[in-house]
Amino acid sequence: MQILPKFKDSKHFKTFWAKGNGKQLLDWSGWKPTFENFEKFAHLYYQVDELGDNAVSDTYLKLPYNEASALVQQFSKNKISDNDDAPESLKKLFIQMQETPAWFNEDLANIGARFCMRSGTNALIILRDFTLMGGYDFAYLNKPLIFTGALKKGAVKRLKDTLEFWVNVTRENALKTNSEAYQLMVRTRLMHSYARVKIKEKTENWDYKNWGEPINSWDMIATYTGFSLVFMQGLKKLGVKISEQEELGVFHLWKYIGYLLGIPPEFLPENKQQAVEHLYLWSSTQNKGDEDSIHLAKALLDENLENTIYKYPFQRRLLLNLHQSMNWFLIDKEINERLSIPKVSVSAIFPKIVVQSNKISQKIFDLNNPEKYQKLVELGNKQQMQVLRDYIKHTPKDFHY
Numbered sequence: 001m002q003i004l005p006k007f008k009d010s011k012h013f014k015t016f017w018a019k020g021n022g023k024q025l026l027d028w029s030g031w032k033p034t035f036e037n038f039e040k041f042a043h044l045y046y047q048v049d050e051l052g053d054n055a056v057s058d059t060y061l062k063l064p065y066n067e068a069s070a071l072v073q074q075f076s077k078n079k080i081s082d083n084d085d086a087p088e089s090l091k092k093l094f095i096q097m098q099e100t101p102a103w104f105n106e107d108l109a110n111i112g113a114r115f116c117m118r119s120g121t122n123a124l125i126i127l128r129d130f131t132l133m134g135g136y137d138f139a140y141l142n143k144p145l146i147f148t149g150a151l152k153k154g155a156v157k158r159l160k161d162t163l164e165f166w167v168n169v170t171r172e173n174a175l176k177t178n179s180e181a182y183q184l185m186v187r188t189r190l191m192h193s194y195a196r197v198k199i200k201e202k203t204e205n206w207d208y209k210n211w212g213e214p215i216n217s218w219d220m221i222a223t224y225t226g227f228s229l230v231f232m233q234g235l236k237k238l239g240v241k242i243s244e245q246e247e248l249g250v251f252h253l254w255k256y257i258g259y260l261l262g263i264p265p266e267f268l269p270e271n272k273q274q275a276v277e278h279l280y281l282w283s284s285t286q287n288k289g290d291e292d293s294i295h296l297a298k299a300l301l302d303e304n305l306e307n308t309i310y311k312y313p314f315q316r317r318l319l320l321n322l323h324q325s326m327n328w329f330l331i332d333k334e335i336n337e338r339l340s341i342p343k344v345s346v347s348a349i350f351p352k353i354v355v356q357s358n359k360i361s362q363k364i365f366d367l368n369n370p371e372k373y374q375k376l377v378e379l380g381n382k383q384q385m386q387v388l389r390d391y392i393k394h395t396p397k398d399f400h401y
Helices: 011-018 021-029 038-046 050-058 065-077 088-098 106-118 120-135 140-147 155-169 180-202 217-237 244-260 272-283 291-306 313-330 333-338 349-364 370-393
Strands: none
Touching: 011 021, 011 272, 011 333, 021 217, 021 272, 038 217, 038 272, 050 088, 050 180, 065 088, 065 180, 088 180, 106 120, 106 244, 106 370, 120 155, 120 217, 120 291, 120 313, 120 349, 120 370, 140 180, 140 217, 140 291, 155 180, 155 291, 155 370, 180 244, 217 244, 217 272, 217 313, 244 272, 291 313, 313 333, 313 349
């Protein structure tokens, strides 16, 4: 099978890249649209993380759950060697993850991590109201969520898992082998593989022709482009300044995260030009949002009313209105309408307050002053960690794989 850019002439594709957020990305990056390199990436639509899939098949699908989990945890916390008593597939997985590639620059990755931290609650707003919600408009990307029962599990847990992952992997010096963030990487990688293996095993109506392999490498690259390129675009919309070095740091950080999660690193973008090209070519394979997209969007909005972080219903309703106002400020009008996101009467007020607040804070905390920059990093980290603690406290526990 071969995927084609079959939506390149569709209205939703053209509108996004000629008038919407896609146009902003093209203007920001300076990349000129062309399909010249489409074939270079197209095969990734049918490529998956075989190391992860083989490890899952030889552990969680063959051994009792507790035994498999203990084995994975053992080598997540301690380095593995060829002499250890473990399935060969698990050894290959961990040996690949333990090997730091020659291209990895820890100092540059830390610049990206420090930027993520100094973004504070702005980052969490963007991840939820722009990256995650906007991503629901790519219909095929979200099919694994539907087939693994994401709607039944609810948005509260998915938000908690996404927040826990993002906060842990974007801390300074967090990605060392056997660290807590590294252990979370292992868990996430095997969760993706487990979901993929189960979809292929139990699902007869998976549309390989249009959707590619479940959780395929190109979809994964698009996802991590969301965590880097789209993430920074959203922050710029909120008035957050980004230096060229911070920009490169964020891309480098997510290239290494992608490597640890089994994505071929040679295809992961290193700058905004490469990232925009990836997103442009990949989005030409994606249909616009469908009924599943609307249900996912509604679940994310309803999370505001279901979450018990805020005690009183009026607080939750206010929070819902604030997130809806951000959706309409950040996401293209056509996409908001397609996802059936209600427009609130005060939709412009909250975003304007956030933008103005960021302008003021960046004057107080001079970004060119190392001491003040560090204070902003510490403040942002404190904000993000508090939100994570609240979500962990108010989210029911369940199994990870």
